[in-house]
Amino acid sequence: MVQGDQDVNQSAKAGAQNLQDLSAQERAVLEMIVANPFVGQQQIADALKLARSTVAAHIVQLTQKGFVLGRGYYLPENKRIVCIGGAVFDRKYHAHAPLISETSNPVSGYRSHGGVARNVTENLARLGVNIGFVSILGDDETGRAILDHLRLLGVDVSRAIVTNEAPTAEYAAILGPDNELALGIADMGIFDLFKPETLETVWPHLASADWVFADCNLPQATLETLLAKKTGSRFRLAVDTVSAPKALRLPQDLSGVDLLFLNLDEAHSLLRHPAGTPRLTAEQAINALHARGVAKIVMTMGAGGVHIGDESGIRHIASVPAQPVDITGAGDALISGTLYCLLDRKELPDAVRTGTLLATLTTESDASVHPDLSAHFLEANLHRIRD
Known part of the structure; x- marks a missing residue:
């Protein structure tokens, strides 16, 4: 055949x-x-x-x-993904020397468009995926620039919400001379305006997709409504917890989640693991998440690779060796590469291997989304998985 x-x-x-x-x-x-x-x-x-x-x-x-x-x-069109969640204006500062508190530190500044859902959207658009983007942005220059950039990449941003009630979200990251995150600060108040009733206005756009990807920048009530309304719909739902505090926005019943991306700290938060008790292993956390109803899990372990859990059990996927310049956006790239392959009906282990490759390629760029990314570029680097 x-x-x-x-x-x-x-x-x-x-x-x-x-x-x-x-x-x-x-x-x-x-x-x-x-x-x-x-x-x-x-x-x-x-x-x-x-x-x-x-x-x-x-x-x-x-x-x-x-x-x-x-x-x-x-x-509905075939093979379409819709991303819903954060769109953020990122500011990154690289320290020239070890950071000293309570004084001025010399840095090099870099500004870009960010947000988990937005980054995943751009990655997938550059890979040639038919993709839509839903978020809430301020009626300001920053918000317009974010939408214009995605529009030029071929993204359907027609369901994005623009408001004058709050400015577009911003995130600032300070990285040490080792390129590791030393401090991050965020103004994400605008996402509180993305109410559950807002989902009603965009629901046909979500319901007709093959995959919907949501990040936990959305409010708790909105995420709960998304999972509840997903029942009976044709799309599969992937969710990224974003951070340990934001993981708490997900409900205890996770049976509407087809694929969950998170790290071990976020898993402890989501599972409400009691403080002061022994930490869970990746395998224990994955089994506990399955018990909460999650179908498939991708748990990132930094340089230690990725643990995946599905109907075939729990497996480890090694990371692809990298020469990192900036780790910002690596997790979003892993999500993007994985969804890209799942949309093409690849099995989860193969999809995650491609995701780890895209994460590595992203860290070797100083941008949150690799500026040279394309399906051809990704294909040309697949040998790095096999070597």
């Missing part, structure tokens, strides 16, 4: 699995829409011997579940 036939069969299996979530009447309505996207509700009602109001209710459910998009019954 040729690769193209395999992809078609895999897509068909995925589609069949999604259809199992529909009632018999919903499937019948969807079949008529697929056969004729311009069919009217009364035509469907007459053909299926249903009340028009019943057909209208089924179409609402098909829209909520991501099988059709809004009025006109536009069908």
Whole structure:
């Protein structure tokens, strides 16, 4: 069997699995829409011997579940990811010498666009993925620059929210002469404005995607609503905890999460592991997260590589040796490389290996997203995994 036939069969299996979530009447309505996207509700009602109001209710459910998009019954595009979460203006300062507290330290400054969801979005756009981005930004020069930059990369930013109630989020990182983070400060108050009801306005955009990636810059109530509404939808949900404090925003029931990215500290926070008790091993933390309902887990261990947990058990993926210049954005790159491969229906271990490669390539650049990144660039460096 040729690769193209395999992809078609895999897509068909995925589609069949999604259809199992529909009632018999919903499937019948969807079949008529697929056969004729311009069919009217009364035509469907007459053909299926249903009340028009019943057909209208089924179409609402098909829209909520991501099988059709809004009025006109536009069908969702294949292989699409939507990222929802943080868009941030980053300021990075590299110290020339060991940092001394309570005095001025000479540094070299660098400014860029950041935020976990935004970085993942740019990485995936540079890799040629059909991608949408949802966030909340200030009605200011910084916010407009972030959206313009993504738009030029081909990202659909039409659902991004612009507000004059708060400025665009900012993050400042101070790195020591060893390129390790010494201090980070963040003004992320604008994300508190991304309320659960905001999800309603963008839901068809999320529900019609193959994957939705969310970061924990979103408020707790919004994340809880996202997981609750995900039930019955066609997309798979990947989540990054961002930090130990923000991991606490996720609910205790994580059964809506198909793929969780986090490190061991964030796992302890998410699991509410009691202070003063022995720390969990990566394997213990992964098993505890499975018990909370997470389907698959990618736990980063810095230079120690990555532990993954799925239905096949727990495995270790070694990191790709690097000559780091700046580690900022490495975790976001790992997420991006992993999702890029999963969208192409690769198995999780292979996807994570590509993610570790992209993380390494990113650390070897002074940018949060490698400026030379493309599918060809990534392919040209795959030998570094195999060596």
